[in-house]
Amino acid sequence: ELKVEQNPLFLSMQEGKNYTIYCNYSTTSDRLYWYRQDPGKSLESLFVLLSNGAVKQEGRLMASLDTKARLSTLHITAAVHDLSATYFCVVDGHGGSQGNLIFGKGTKLSVKP
């Protein structure tokens, strides 16, 4: 059974600081997704990482994927309050493109002035 573990589950940061969220998964997968959820809202896509070594950047967020280590990271640079949200990593449960998607429990990020 595929497990997707995110660390930390809760993160309180000061504005301007850098931090990394980690996502480990337990079986082979060539793709990984990151989603963001604002409090009381739906989810929106941040990144799709499709191959080993993939790196994507959008604003202050950068995601990377190491399929050999079964690890993805979401790096936050110079955090701002608007980044406060819950971040989920998602992996295909069959290690391929079968459609059974497994979510990590999410990392709740709070950025304080």
Next chain:
Amino acid sequence: EAQVTQNPRYLITVTGKKLTVTCSQNMNHEYMSWYRQDPGLGLRQIYYSMNVEVTDKGDVPEGYKVSRKEKRNFPLILESPSPNQTSLYFCASSLGQMNIQYFGAGTRLSVL
């Protein structure tokens, strides 16, 4: 506007009373999926559909049914709801199972 529409947004019902939560997308997406979100458990996939007439169980399918008779619609059916199905439900769609998903606004269900 491209969107995934769920109805209703809020629903309070009683144990055993059949209900349907509708989900419709206007993006001609092949892949659709249902999730439930519970505190401390994150999102868990209930059912998904790769295309019309093709559905598969996710991780928590017990107590739920789905159908995909048309590409745009993917209703979630609770034949006999129970209190443990009280949750926040999301429908999502994507062009294919490897593409990013677009999520509906969510349906908050309470079963008394």
